[in-house]
Amino acid sequence: MTETPVTRHPIGRVVATELKPSTPHQFYFWTARESAVGIGAIVCVSAGGRTVYGVVTDGSAYSDLPTPMMDVLGADGDPASPPAPSARSEIRLYLASVLRQEPAEPLQPVPIGPVHLATDEDVALALRMEGYTVGERATGIPVGVYAAGGLESPVSLDCDFLLGPEAAHLNISGVSGLATKTSAVEFLLTSIFQTFPAHKGSVAAVCFNVKGPDLCFLDQPAELAAADRGLYDRMGLAAEPFRDVRYFAPFRPDGVNLNTLRTNEALAESTEPLVWGLREVLDFAEVVMNKDDVDAKADAFIDFLAERVVGREFYDPSLRGKAFQVQSFADLDEFFRAIFDFMEALGKGGEVWRTHHVATIRKVRNRLSNISTRSKGLVTDDGGVNDLPWGSFRDRSVQVIDVAGLDPLAQDLVFARVVSKLREHLERRDLGVDHVVVFVDELNKYAPADGPDTYVRKMLLDLSERGRYLGLVLFSAQQFRSQVQRRVVGNAGTSVFGRMDMDELATPQYATLSPATKIKLATLPKGELMLRHPHFTQPIFVRFPRPAVMTGREGVERFPPAVELPFAEAVARQLRSLDRRVSADAVRLAVDGRREDDVRRALAATRRSRPDDPFAYFISVLGKRVVAEPAPTQRRGVRAVAAPEDPYGP
Amino acid sequence: MFTRLVLRCRKRLAAAGMAPAAGMPAVLPFRDEDATIRPARLIEDAELRAHPVPAAAPFDAPVAFLDGTQRTELLGYFGSAPLALAEARAAVRERVDGLFTTVVRERQVYLVGRRAALAEFGGEPDGVEALELPEGPLHPLRDLAEIRRAVDRVRGNLELAAADAFRRQRGGWLILDGSLSGSPTLAEDPRAIGIVKSHSTLPFDGADLERYLRLPPAHRTSVFEPTPGFRPVLAWALRLWPWEGRDLFHGLVRVEVAAVNGSPERADDISRALLAERLPVSGGPQWDRLLYGTHTVQQFLRAE
Numbered sequence: 001m002t003e004t005p006v007t008r009h010p011i012g013r014v015v016a017t018e019l020k021p022s023t024p025h026q027f028y029f030w031t032a033r034e035s036a037v038g039i040g041a042i043v044c045v046s047a048g049g050r051t052v053y054g055v056v057t058d059g060s061a062y063s064d065l066p067t068p069m070m071d072v073l074g075a076d077g078d079p080a081s082p083p084a085p086s087a088r089s090e091i092r093l094y095l096a097s098v099l100r101q102e103p104a105e106p107l108q109p110v111p112i113g114p115v116h117l118a119t120d121e122d123v124a125l126a127l128r129m130e131g132y133t134v135g136e137r138a139t140g141i142p143v144g145v146y147a148a149g150g151l152e153s154p155v156s157l158d159c160d161f162l163l164g165p166e167a168a169h170l171n172i173s174g175v176s177g178l179a180t181k182t183s184a185v186e187f188l189l190t191s192i193f194q195t196f197p198a199h200k201g202s203v204a205a206v207c208f209n210v211k212g213p214d215l216c217f218l219d220q221p222a223e224l225a226a227a228d229r230g231l232y233d234r235m236g237l238a239a240e241p242f243r244d245v246r247y248f249a250p251f252r253p254d255g256v257n258l259n260t261l262r263t264n265e266a267l268a269e270s271t272e273p274l275v276w277g278l279r280e281v282l283d284f285a286e287v288v289m290n291k292d293d294v295d296a297k298a299d300a301f302i303d304f305l306a307e308r309v310v311g312r313e314f315y316d317p318s319l320r321g322k323a324f325q326v327q328s329f330a331d332l333d334e335f336f337r338a339i340f341d342f343m344e345a346l347g348k349g350g351e352v353w354r355t356h357h358v359a360t361i362r363k364v365r366n367r368l369s370n371i372s373t374r375s376k377g378l379v380t381d382d383g384g385v386n387d388l389p390w391g392s393f394r395d396r397s398v399q400v401i402d403v404a405g406l407d408p409l410a411q412d413l414v415f416a417r418v419v420s421k422l423r424e425h426l427e428r429r430d431l432g433v434d435h436v437v438v439f440v441d442e443l444n445k446y447a448p449a450d451g452p453d454t455y456v457r458k459m460l461l462d463l464s465e466r467g468r469y470l471g472l473v474l475f476s477a478q479q480f481r482s483q484v485q486r487r488v489v490g491n492a493g494t495s496v497f498g499r500m501d502m503d504e505l506a507t508p509q510y511a512t513l514s515p516a517t518k519i520k521l522a523t524l525p526k527g528e529l530m531l532r533h534p535h536f537t538q539p540i541f542v543r544f545p546r547p548a549v550m551t552g553r554e555g556v557e558r559f560p561p562a563v564e565l566p567f568a569e570a571v572a573r574q575l576r577s578l579d580r581r582v583s584a585d586a587v588r589l590a591v592d593g594r595r596e597d598d599v600r601r602a603l604a605a606t607r608r609s610r611p612d613d614p615f616a617y618f619i620s621v622l623g624k625r626v627v628a629e630p631a632p633t634q635r636r637g638v639r640a641v642a643a644p645e646d647p648y649g650p
Numbered sequence: 651m652f653t654r655l656v657l658r659c660r661k662r663l664a665a666a667g668m669a670p671a672a673g674m675p676a677v678l679p680f681r682d683e684d685a686t687i688r689p690a691r692l693i694e695d696a697e698l699r700a701h702p703v704p705a706a707a708p709f710d711a712p713v714a715f716l717d718g719t720q721r722t723e724l725l726g727y728f729g730s731a732p733l734a735l736a737e738a739r740a741a742v743r744e745r746v747d748g749l750f751t752t753v754v755r756e757r758q759v760y761l762v763g764r765r766a767a768l769a770e771f772g773g774e775p776d777g778v779e780a781l782e783l784p785e786g787p788l789h790p791l792r793d794l795a796e797i798r799r800a801v802d803r804v805r806g807n808l809e810l811a812a813a814d815a816f817r818r819q820r821g822g823w824l825i826l827d828g829s830l831s832g833s834p835t836l837a838e839d840p841r842a843i844g845i846v847k848s849h850s851t852l853p854f855d856g857a858d859l860e861r862y863l864r865l866p867p868a869h870r871t872s873v874f875e876p877t878p879g880f881r882p883v884l885a886w887a888l889r890l891w892p893w894e895g896r897d898l899f900h901g902l903v904r905v906e907v908a909a910v911n912g913s914p915e916r917a918d919d920i921s922r923a924l925l926a927e928r929l930p931v932s933g934g935p936q937w938d939r940l941l942y943g944t945h946t947v948q949q950f951l952r953a954e
Contacts, residue, residue, distance in 0.1 A: 064949065066933035084926075086942045086946070
């Protein structure tokens with residue numbers, strides 16, 4: 001039988017004086033010296049037909065000592081003097097902020113009455129969880145347990161306010177290495193995947209790995225302590241890694257070794273390259289060019305290329321008299337050379353081609369080739385593309401894109417294109433799933449509070465303001481929330497805080513928190529978080545278990561990254577990831593003496609096609625070996641004409 | 651609660667045609683204690699001496715503290731005769747492992763005045779007893795002083811009742827704020843100690859008085875009998891705090907015990923325990939003579 005407040009042993013009593021009155025939003029209460037109350041504890045008061053739930057936000061203690069000097073006198077100035085036989089009368093006074101009142105109307109000051117620690121039922125009522133965690137269409141997503149006063153009471157977020165449509169997005173702040181931001185998101189994704197309501201459809205996740213091996217082993221199980229397993233059980237969750245994870249990583253500049261720490265052969269099957277070509281980049285040229293680069297003229301020329309040249313057959317009689325098929329950066333470069341050849345041939349007056357000035361054309365060429373250079377490994381010259389499975393995302397799948405090793409410009413490009421594509425497909429409802437959670441770490445880099453307005457920042461702002469209607473949800477993390485664009489974090493319906501930096505807590509954004517809550521945040525241990533969620537009228541503290549996936553460090557130890565291989569060996573490794581029967585020696589022989597570009601092209605084609613016999617397909621695409629012919633003997637110079645006698649010669 | 655009762659009684663008094671008052675008149679003289687010398691009989695030593703007390707050591711058994719309070723509110727006048735409502739409280743708080751709990755509490759409320767005024771008021775409210783002043787020529791200020799004395803006596807009786815109630819439950823040490831000689835039971839209680847802070851009545855004169863009042867800190871005087879032939883209590887003065895640079899009476903208390911505790915050895919034992927009870931410092935204007943345990947009883951009584 002549930003214990004009612006009146007039958008439970010009270011741990012305190014509400015007090016109200018003129019200087020410290022009770023209001024509808026907060027109240028004071030005192031406890032015995034020894035009690036289970038602390039900052040963040042949930043308590044309830046029942047008196048006069050009302051029940052009030054509150055969360056403790058501050059506390060103080062004082063005795064009947066009139067002045068510190070009296071204590072000094074009593075001890076004769078000696079701190080080591082024997083203690084007094086009597087303990088001073090002392091009060092432990094706490095301030096609690098109201099979470100909920102029953103009945104809700106009329107809203108009145110908290111009545112004077114006994115105070116009890118919350119039970120599981122009280123926690124559910126205090127946090128208004130009874131409205132979304134029970135019933136056929138429950139939308140609760142467990143996020144941790146409220147652990148105070150001996151309780152471990154599951155706390156759930158409302159899916160309608162976490163993943164839309166009522167509200168959406170989650171932002172997590174905290175000190176690097178101590179706030180466990182990544183672990184919290186990993187755990188929350190696990191919880192979402194296991195408890196996402198069936199009536200809301202399907203959900204998948206796209207994660208950007210921005211540093212080290214943090215997210216590189218989400219499909220590998222972790223060793224969990226009994227206490228963590230207990231928390232999973234308490235929340236009704238299974239402690240297991242993600243079942244359906246695919247990894248995408250760009251190549252290193254050599255084009256065959258993957259630029260990621262997840263290169264161990266045992267994991268090769270679920271790790272594939274992320275490779276884009278000209279078409280993919282051109283659509284997002286704006287991302288990687290700033291406003292100073294792209295004036296109206298350059299913009300017009302880029303549009304011309306995108307609409308009329310790239311991916312089409314383009315013919316202009318002025319350009320070598322032949323049609324151009326521009327599919328790759330190499331083709332584009334050839335196209336530019338043809339334009340410059342034409343202009344040089346015109347000589348003076350040859351500064352404009354099809355209304356585009358040569359300076360504009362040169363600028364665009366330089367910027368685009370700069371993209372190609374700085375994104376080497378991600379962007380190929382040969383037109384090969386390997387991309388996320390647009391249109392066929394699976395329910396409960398995770399796509400991890402490892403951008404940790406990329407140039408910042410390339411990272412921006414990846415981010416912009418992936419999120420834009422997600423949005424595009426969700427708008428058309430042809431992504432394969434109904435909801436996508438996008439996890440981005442280091443949000444301060446992509447949406448800084450100050451600095452020029454970039455494409456990425458605008459895109460994130462748009463995502464945060466309108467994404468929830470499409471099912472596109474942003475889970476973001478950063479060390480300092482104050483360094484992120486305010487509207488982006490402000491639109492996050494749920495905010496999470498791990499251990500925080502004291503200087504950060506001193507910024508105005510945290511002014512609504514009591515000093516005691518800030519101190520608690522500054523000293524929060526790993527595995528504890530403070531949550532703000534639309535249903536919770538006050539932030540509350542929860543504990544969450546270690547994620548059931550291998551950490552980056554553990555993963556690198558268990559699955560050491562493969563060493564960067566020479567070209568031929570790297571190609572062999574790529575082919576063996578498609579078919580383990582492929583012989584490394586055979587591959588070495590096949591590529592020996594071949595142009596690297598040709599080999600890369602053949603490899604890309606093999607990966608795209610996924611044939612039954614990858615090696616045979618690779619050989620067929622590579623084509624016959626062209627034996628090098630000896631170069632024709634060079635003509636000797638024309639013999640000099642015999643010079644007449646020169647009276648003035650040497 | 652007492653304040654609400656005062657308000658209700660004033661309304662009733664007004665309804666009965668009497669003149670309500672707002673409070674005690676400012677012209678009322680303060681507590682009337684005559685400053686006097688009442689010679690005591692020395693039990694220890696031929697002449698009064700100062701004995702050093704061994705190092706402070708707390709009681710090794712539970713110890714309780716007793717004190718009482720009183721409050722008087724003038725309700726109004728029947729003609730010129732004042733009518734007052736008085737509340738007396740007493741409590742005993744016992745210390746175990748450093749922490750105090752209240753083990754006895756007593757309370758009484760009285761309607762105090764001349765018979766005619768009481769009759770005119772029309773009967774005591776529930777829970778209130780009548781306390782009649784003696785008849786005689788009427789002077790409102792004298793009557794008010796008489797009311798205060800009467801309430802003093804009531805309080806004193808209540809404290810004795812609280813002591814009896816405690817003793818029925820517990821056998822431990824009981825420290826009273828005041829003299830033991832007011833009660834025959836307490837005067838013979840081997841575990842009762844009276845701490846007298848007031849020095850209106852001094853037990854010596856002449857050179858002995860000077861030695862008495864210049865007692866050094868952490869010293870006691872010779873044991874003496876303060877009221878020869880009246881009550882068999884024995885006493886000594888004990889200096890709790892250094893007085894130099896302050897007043898002669900600073901930190902000076904008179905300790906009263908049953909005769910069985912009057913030996914020099916017992917006096918030393920009890921004195922060193924009382925020295926330990928100086929701490930923690932109680933605070934307030936009487937902090938130098940008010941033991942913390944007694945202070946907690948006063949805090950409790952004020953809070954109720």
